[in-house]
Amino acid sequence: MTDTAIEAAGLGRRFGRRRAPALDGCTFRLPAGRVCALTGPNGAGKSTLLALAAGLLRPTEGGITVLGTTPAAARERLAYVAQHKPLHPQLTIAGTLRLGRDLNPRRWDARVAERIVAEGGLDPDTKIRALSGGQRTRVALALALGKRPELLLLDEPMADLDPLARHQLTATLMADAADHGTTVVMSSHVVAELEGSCDHLLLLGSGRVRLAGPLDDLLAAHTLVTGRAGKALDPHTVVESRATGRQLTALVRPAGPLGDGFQSDRPSLEEVVLAHLRSPDAPPLLLDRRGAAV
Amino acid sequence: MTALGTATAPAVPPGGLVRTVARTHRTALVLTLLVLATATAALAWLHSLGDEARAGNRACATPPTDGLPSCAAVEAITVDETYASGLAVIATVLSWVMFPVAAWAGGALVGRELESGTAQLAWTQSVGPLRWLAAKLAAPAALLTAGTGGLVLVNVWARGDSNPNLAGDWYYPDVFVSTGPVAVAYALAGLALGALAGLVWRRALPAAGVALAASLLLHSLLERHREDLWPSVTRTEAGSFELPRSALQVAWADSPVNGVPVTRATFHPESHFWPLQYVETGLLLAVAATATAAAFVLLARRLP
Amino acid sequence: MTALDTVTAPAVTRHTSPSRGLVLAMLRLHRTALLFWLGLVVVAAGALLWAMGPGADAAWAEYTDLGCDQAAPNLGCDSPGPANSRYQTAVTVAIGLVRLLPLLTGAWAGGALIGRELENGTAQLAWTQSVGPARWLAAKLAVPALLLVTGTLTLTLLHRMLWSADRGAAINVMGWRAWHDTGVFEVNGTIAAAEALAALALGVLAGMLLRRTLPALGVAVLTVMSLVYVLDALRPYLWPVKTVVTSLDDGTPGIDSMIVETGAMTASGARVPIPSCSGEPGCDARTGITHYYADYHPASHFWPLQLMETGLLLAVAALAAATAFVLLRRRTGAAV
Structure with missing residues (x-):
């Protein structure tokens, strides 16, 4: 096999x-x-x-x-x-x-x-x-x-x-x-x-x-962040961000520690999937290459 | 709570139903119209050959005498063969209309819709099942009646004086069916049998097969027993005689009685054409009506 | 990490080949069609057997009772009496069933055998079993082909027995059928079986092309009807004709064989249609006619004509089957 x-x-x-x-x-x-x-x-x-x-x-x-x-x-x-x-x-x-x-x-x-x-x-x-x-x-x-x-x-x-x-x-x-x-x-x-x-x-x-x-690795690679609207989110990869009034909610793939003023949360599978479905232009994430951490 | 007066569902205008049926069975409609047009054109062309064809079928003499042309000259005219075979083909097509109609009615008209559930789709629109079945049967029936009836009339016109050498004897099965209302009745009976088969089996292929088999059986039975549909005429004479060609012979007995040779012939003269047509049409319409009624009863039984 | 056990060998005691399983599955799936086919063969064979035995005896007895075998038959001999009618009906029913067979086969092959399975997805269900698409299509062609050929050849043999018994009588009762009549010609040789095979292949191809039950059925029926019509028209030209030339005194030849063409010849051997003045004195000299001719096929040409037409039909069948396989391969890319 x-x-x-x-x-x-x-x-x-x-x-x-x-x-x-x-x-x-x-x-x-x-x-x-x-x-x-x-x-x-x-x-x-x-x-x-x-x-x-x-x-x-x-x-x-x-x-x-x-x-x-x-x-x-x-x-x-x-x-x-x-x-x-x-x-x-x-x-x-x-x-x-x-x-x-x-x-x-x-x-x-x-x-x-x-x-x-x-x-x-x-x-x-x-x-x-x-x-x-x-x-x-x-x-x-x-x-x-x-x-x-x-x-x-x-x-x-x-x-x-x-x-x-x-x-x-x-x-x-x-x-x-x-x-x-x-x-x-x-x-x-x-x-x-x-x-x-x-x-x-x-x-x-x-x-x-x-x-x-x-699944676990994919979920671990995403973070749900909330913060004040207007704050920049680079250098992290933003999958989807929504601003409601003064509040900004975004799903990001962090490329390092998040700055102050941001609250982070572990997203559920549903949130990750929905975010990707809502923003079809987000870059893909492939964690299945041979030799990648299993 | 507001009193909800029972608002009658807006009646679907009959035109809407007919349009739906026509759109659903577009292919069959187009094919039917094509066949009708081709057959009418063919009959018109054959009619134009009529005079020449009759010239090719005249009495002749070799060598030509008494105003009769030479037989070789008459034989050389081949138009009469074209005329005769053309009429024979049209007669066969007209008398076999029942078979594809029955298979289509069982398969595509009723059977497939019950199998795939699109019938129930129609029933949950403002149209009830009984009206649905009525529209499904009425629209093709009207088209078949008009089309087959029209073709029969054009066929009779194209046959001219119905010279049996050219157009076939009146009692020849295909000729008999294609020159009277029997053709229309066969088509309607096929439609009704197909619809009933579709409602009984509720699946396209078995319904089509059974409808075709039933039509074959009906057609064969009527063809074999056509001469029994009307009382025949018996002629008894001493000595021997010959029946004219226009008589459909049913039985012949040649036994001597008390030493005197007596011939008894039972036959249908040509004057029996219309009585036989009416009786057969009546029988077929009765079959069509019974099958249609059975279809409606079956459908009504299944509904709450 | 899940335990990666090797897949335990299934507890299967039978070691049937995949092909045998496929044949059995096919027979069970198309049980209704199998029974219908058996029924049709039984009815036709029964009709032929009855006609050969009791039917012919009764018809002959009636014939002789009426005096139709005498030198001056009475006029009642023009129409068949009841026993003769029954004999004719039995033979007509048998021949009719054989003539209907290609149409029924094409319709069933297009509709039920292939079209319906592609329409509702059960074909794809079969393709993902161990047998694969190509074997599936091969079984769909081979199993019905075998059954059709066996049944049709049985009926052919029975009809040939009937035919030779009929010809053998000093005066044949059924002089109304000639060896080259449509229906008689096909069932007396290999053409009936070959027509069924061609219809099967054409139906399968229609099903693969259209992938829907009723359209495939309709197209298959129309294609088979066209094929039969075309071959009927081509039949006299499939083998070189024999020509007989008669002198002007003897008149145009009237032979009891399959006439292909007849006319007149000039002195140079050129063929012309019979002139319209023929019969009149001096006509032949004027138009230069010296002989009459007829191109025909005698009864000895029966087998050559049969084999040529059978070959054509088998070629059509092979082409249609090959096209169906190509279509299948293009869709699924399956090697086997």
């Missing part, structure tokens, strides 16, 4: 000549064994990135290696769940799992898949057509995890789940990942939840990488 799950170099993907590229010059590295949160505004390119990593799309620029080889060669060792959880409506749950076994003969573990289905109290003879959104997600995850993947790519997996189901499925995923060292890449909008379960962050905006690296 390699130590890099996904590595992208100048990765770009363009749909049609006239539209802006969905992904533009993305370079990042995701070490193996991490639980990575992939987040960003709508249209940022999250689904495109996951599809490229899964070998469903061909990059128009640059390249991507997954588990040390091309996505096509790593197909057996990765699992992908698309945003709308496509399943064959005419099959039963048991039939869907049998499909997984037939199409992954060398790596299928029926017990894992059946356990996940049973945990949700689902009858294996129900047709997929008759399932609710959350139940479909459960079956789709069972199909993915039954393959015993080394890399799990999930496109908004918790989108249509109630809070209890979300909690349960996240717990299942994390337990599985911890037991087997699976790398999980999960795209989501619900940033608050990600903070508890993820240890790596990849933030995309307008097709470019804005933040990449271990």
Whole structure:
């Protein structure tokens, strides 16, 4: 097992000549064994990135290696769940799992898949057509995890789940990942939840990488400062600053000790993400280079 | 609390619904109009060939005598073959309209919308489900009636005097269907069967398949039993005789009775064309009405 | 840092090859279509078997009872009686099903086999399993192809048995069908199977191009209809014709074969259409006609014509399948 799950170099993907590229010059590295949160505004390119990593799309620029080889060669060792959880409506749950076994003969573990289905109290003879959104997600995850993947790519997996189901499925995923060292890449909008379960962050905006690296290091690199309006903030990198009346609030990446007159605070993940989303021109921060402090 | 008088939802003008249906099924509309235009143009052109074609089908003699032209000269005129094959193609197209209509109605008109949920989208606009179904059926029905009916009229006009050598005998299946109201009735029955199939299966492909199969069955059954739709005429005579070409023979018995050779022929003369048309049209319209009623009942049953 | 255990080997006892699993998955997924196909073959085969046995016997008995095999048949022989009608219906149903097959195959391949899966994402689901896109497409082509060819060839064999039994009778009941009639020609040889294969490939290509169920279905149907129409028109020209020349006294040749072209010839051997004054005295001298000719295909040309047309159809099928693979590769960049 390699130590890099996904590595992208100048990765770009363009749909049609006239539209802006969905992904533009993305370079990042995701070490193996991490639980990575992939987040960003709508249209940022999250689904495109996951599809490229899964070998469903061909990059128009640059390249991507997954588990040390091309996505096509790593197909057996990765699992992908698309945003709308496509399943064959005419099959039963048991039939869907049998499909997984037939199409992954060398790596299928029926017990894992059946356990996940049973945990949700689902009858294996129900047709997929008759399932609710959350139940479909459960079956789709069972199909993915039954393959015993080394890399799990999930496109908004918790989108249509109630809070209890979300909690349960996240717990299942994390337990599985911890037991087997699976790398999980999960795209989501619900940033608050990600903070508890993820240890790596990849933030995309307008097709470019804005933040990449271990979550703790990224949070540690940012400071929320409040002070009097008008005070200069150089030489620190300002991500976003807002002035309300005489008060100035800003999220900065400090390049040294802050001066007097500034109060500093540790930001939460949500504040960091929102600040980056609100100011798309802020310089990106990549802390995932090989040899960087882990 | 202010008394909220029950404000009636603003009635959607019928024009709005029809426009929505037309816009949703733009492709089918354009294709239908194209086919209608092409067929009308083809029939007009064939009509212009009519006189020459009849010249190519006259009595002849070799060598030419008594004012009859030479047979080789008559044979050399190939326009009549073009005329005959052109009319045959149009007759076949007109009598098979039912099949693509049924498949489309089951698949694209009703089935796909129920499968993808866009039907429910329409129902939560100011239009209720029953009005939605009515508009879905009325607009194509009107277009089919006008289009097929018009084509039948143009077809009859292009056939001229309906010389059976050129235009086919009146009882030939494609000719029978394409020269009377039966063609329109087939199209409407196909539409209704497709809509019913779409409502029963609620998925595009199965509905299209079942609608097509049902149409095939109906078409074949009626073709085989057409001669039973109206009482036939029996002619019994001693000795032997021959039925004219214009008679559709149903049965023939040639057994001698008490040593006297007697021939009994059961047939439909040409005068039975219109009674047969009316009965078959009535049957098909009954099928269409039943299928439509069943569709509405099914939809109403599913709603609270 | 999470414990980097090596992935434990899955507790899988079977060592099936990926291909066998893929074939089984395909059969289970398209169960309805499989049953429909089996049903169609059973109905057509049943009709042919009945027609060969009891149907022909009853029709022949009715024919002879009516005296139609006598030297001077009575006029009731012009229309078929009930037993003959049933015989004709059975044969027509069987032939009709075979003729309908390319259309149905193209529609199903474009709509249900490929188009629907690309539209609702289950194709991409299959592509991220261990088999990969190229194997998936290969299975989607190979499994239906095998089933179609087996079924169609069975029906071809049965029809050939019926045909030879019919020709064998001293006076054939079914003189109304010639070897070169549309429908008879295809089902008596390899063309029926090849048409089904071409329709399958064209449907798959339409599905890959359009990626939506109903448009792919419509386009596939139109393409298959056009293909069949074009090949029908091309059929007489696929093999060199034989020419027969008759003298003016014998009149224009009327042969019971597939006539391709007929006309008159001048002394220099040039071919001209039959003149409009023909039959009149002195006409031939005036227009310089010396003989009549006819280009035709005798029955011995059956297999050459079949094989040429089969070759064309297989080429269309191969081209369409190859294009589908190229399209797939362009989308996913998959090597295998």
